[in-house]
Amino acid sequence: MNFLIIALIALGVTGLLASVLLYFVAQKFKVEEDPRIDLVQDVLPGANCGGCGFAGCRALAEACCKASSLDGLLCPVGGQEVMTKVGDILGMTPQAADPMVAVVRCNGTCTARAKQNRYDGTLSCKVINSLYAGETACPFGCLGCGDCVEACQFGAIHINPETGLPEVDDEKCTSCGACVKTCPRHIIELRKKGPKNRRVFVSCVNKDKGAIARKACLNACIGCGKCEKECQFGAITVENQVAYIDFTKCRLCRKCVAACPTGAIHELNFPPKPAPKPATTEAEAKAKVEDKAETKVEAKAEAKVEGNTKAEPVAKEVKQ
């Protein structure tokens, strides 16, 4: 009995002394931390995906609290909504940012790009890319092993078994950029989501000369420059035999889509085009250019399309 009491007292006194000591030590070595960091972190999605460019959500929260303005700081997963909340906590207004989405710029489907050899090694795009050009003749195109699918933490990418190409789910994509970083061929790009998810982009990155690119893939961009001439907003540039549409300048008029002889330019989520009156879709796409000269050029473009009898790509796109 005696032992028990002695032990209890000894332990109790030691505990008391230690707690007093710890209290003073805690006061002495207290780390001053901005209490807002925790608040901001609570608002952030907590995915720790690194899409913002920081190591994780906590690192972004710290950066937000340290910064004098929220310019250049953006959580791509939470988007504008979350940044507004962060702004409320910190008393700052976030920079207005367009919602972005990952876009796969390759349309070398199984039918368009014939296989020339059989690969039986490690199923990883990175490994194939380090070894050789791939199973098809296009050394720039998608390898189809799904490194991007694996990289996506949000389950937004899947490989379409029919085409063999990855497809991005607009709703699930948070534009964190993990797929962009992982793709060894730099095919995936973050582009503006666009009004009603409508987008126009060149679905090819083949830098070979037109004839060679076309031989390798029926859907390749051959760098003919027709779209560049067609675009009135200077949004399209052809460099290294491949066209690129600058999404900050593109007004979604879709004339380039019709002008493209190989169907390399894709339009997404547009309603089916009423054949006789293309001007209505134009209005929907909020391109406010409505003078006479404009309609004339358009008429010309239509004529060209008919002349080329290449309305097929548009139809294909709608099907998708």
Add this chain to the structure above:
Amino acid sequence: MKTFNIGGVHPHDNKQYSAHKPIEQVPIPEKVVIPLVQHIGAPAKPVVAKGDRVLGGQLIAEAGGFVSANIHSPVSGTVTKVDSIVDAWGMRVPAIYIDVDGDRWLPEIDRTETVNPICKLESQQIIEKIKQAGIVGLGGACFPTHVKLMPPPGKKAEVLIINGVECEPYLTCDHQLMLEHSEEIIIGIQLLMKALGVSKAIIGIERNKPDAIAKMQQHATHTLGVTVEPLELKYPQGGEKQLIDACIGKQVPSGGLPIDVGAVVDNVATVYAVYQAVQKNQPLISRVVTVTGKQAARPGNYLVRFGTPLSVLINFAGGVPEHTGKIIGGGPMMGRAMCNIDMPCNKRVSGVLMIDEDEALKHEPLNCIRCGKCMKACPMGLEPYLLAKQAEHGLYDDLEKRHVMDCIDCGCCVFTCPSYRPLLDYIRLGKAEVGARIRARQQKK
């Protein structure tokens, strides 16, 4: 018998198919295409244009930097275009197209077979001649030879090691070269010794080539300072660092070069090319290539002019046999399966190996069982299972700490792995990334 100390494996050498087959000359095709990337370093810059007439041995592209090499025309003819060509792995490389009109040579080139042992040139002149002739290491790495012969200031070469090991299974081109041109190789060694200012040279040859050892010894006994070192069989003995360990018992430090232990290593084929360049004024325009395989119709060693499509070479050697699963450029350990055999032969190609469908079958990779066989086999003393995992997960800092850059791509780890794991695929990825990071860091400085 000597050999290197760390790791190594014993693959079946399979040299019986093409061993002792005399070197045969492949006829010159009507058109040749010369790729401008045939070496490590910057691509060569073309110095001819469309319509130019060239003679055999004429310079057609000059070195594009310090680590680069000249390229010469292997035939006489007319340049039809300077464009690009798809290489054996589907990638486009710049190339010069020549329509062949014959086999006329520049007048100063000596095309006779007479052996010329007398050389009155100074060290610098020899190096300059080697540089002009566009000679690169023909053992596989294709590193420009003249760069090796000019050690950085403060370092001195003490011994020249000649690589006649040919540890890669199936390949016999170096073996046959040693049998047919031993005298020239010994003269080439003397030239290199003079260029480097060293008094000692060791020729390392594995003991599965007793006739080559005897032949080289016979000529070496009359030559001061040159010895032949018969070596125990073990792959990858032909690796530069392994050969130095085997011959002189010194280990090249991690991240270092052979010159750090006073050694310079050159392949026998390179030495033969040096002899031809210095004594015969003939630049590097052809090499011996082994075409082999279990089912190959006429396996053997063929002297091929650069620019000859590999398909022409294969057809000359009896064509692609039925049920061929893969055609590999190089040997089975370090070579890579090719997807385009229309690629022209160049300085990089040492062998064409055609393997059967069932030989080419790959096993499904299983889980790593941590048996440690790969560590035991690694000739550089690395931990391949760990490096592969780290590379797969992008842990590049850890990879660098664990000396991933020391990996010599020999493939011993994959050869020995009981779970058939693709270790080297991932280690190579890691090496590429870590190498890029190191270069970026150096550039910042």
